[in-house]
Amino acid sequence: MTPYEAIGGEHGLRSLVTRFYQLMDELPEAAACRAIHPADLGESAQKLFEYLSGWLGGPPLFVEKRGPPMLRRRHLHVAIATPEIDGWLLCFTRVLAP
Numbered sequence: 001m002t003p004y005e006a007i008g009g010e011h012g013l014r015s016l017v018t019r020f021y022q023l024m025d026e027l028p029e030a031a032a033c034r035a036i037h038p039a040d041l042g043e044s045a046q047k048l049f050e051y052l053s054g055w056l057g058g059p060p061l062f063v064e065k066r067g068p069p070m071l072r073r074r075h076l077h078v079a080i081a082t083p084e085i086d087g088w089l090l091c092f093t094r095v096l097a098p
């Protein structure tokens with residue numbers, strides 16, 4: 001079984017990513033991280049969904065649609081320091097262990 005299947009396939013991953021960005025929107029501790037994202041988080045959620053799909057052993061949607069991940073390069077346009085990193089990790093940790 002792939003990690004993708006273990007978290008419930010497309011439906012499970014979609015729920016996880018949706019909840020992740022809901023938390024980023026809601027948690028005061030994630031405000032710095034939220035502030036560097038677009039006003040509408042829909043496209044960010046779609047991109048993370050596509051990326052994690054392939055990374056977890058499911059369909060490689062991100063690579064098919066957008067090319068090589070090059071995640072470091074894709075983050076260079078935003079200023080990411082400790083508060084932004086802590087917020088991101090807090091949201092992801094909460095999603096995995098509510």
Ligand code: HEM
Pocket residue numbers: 033036037038043044045047048051066071074075078080084085088089
């Ligand atoms: C260290 C904390 C992180 C912060 C603060 C952060 C922040 C951001 C921001 C502000 C964007 C641009 C929003 C957008 O394109 O809609 C972005 C894009 C993205 N992030 Fe992160 N990110 C972090 C970690 C990660 C990690 C660990 C992953 C992968 C598991 C990831 C995957 C992505 C992807 C796939 C995109 C879309 C890239 C593109 O096509 O432009 N990020 N991130």
